[in-house]
Amino acid sequence: MPPDDALPSTSGDFPAVVAVASAAVALLFIGLGLLLAPTAGSPVETGLPTSWGVVILVCGLAGLRLAWRLQGGDAGGVRAWCVLMALLSLPTLPYSLPVALPALFGAWRLWGSS
Numbered sequence: 001m002p003p004d005d006a007l008p009s010t011s012g013d014f015p016a017v018v019a020v021a022s023a024a025v026a027l028l029f030i031g032l033g034l035l036l037a038p039t040a041g042s043p044v045e046t047g048l049p050t051s052w053g054v055v056i057l058v059c060g061l062a063g064l065r066l067a068w069r070l071q072g073g074d075a076g077g078v079r080a081w082c083v084l085m086a087l088l089s090l091p092t093l094p095y096s097l098p099v100a101l102p103a104l105f106g107a108w109r110l111w112g113s114s
Contacts, residue, residue, distance in 0.1 A: 015109055017071050019082075022098075023082070024061075025060070027057070027085070028061070031053045031060055082104070086104045
């Protein structure tokens with residue numbers, strides 16, 4: 001029998017793992033889109049420098065790593081990542097809904113877990 005002060009396990013929290021992983025995959029696609037976007041003067045110009053694409057890719061990779069760790073029951077840093085990604089995606093709503101909604105759902109699911 002586990003002690004009364006033991007933290008609840010998050011290894012069975014499949015919805016949170018899926019939410020974190022889907023937000024991370026959305027970030028990867030957004031980052032790749034920024035890196036592969038047409039150059040200035042094109043009708044599909046983003047207005048963001050290429051360095052933003054690299055930063056977004058790194059955030060997506062970090063999210064995938066955190067989702068992998070969360071699947072094993074280690075929730076360290078996952079809530080903070082979810083909240084940060086949701087906050088950073090607010091200025092670009094509604095275009096960032098694929099990142100904001102799963103990140104908020106993941107943070108909500110993990111709020112009382114660790």
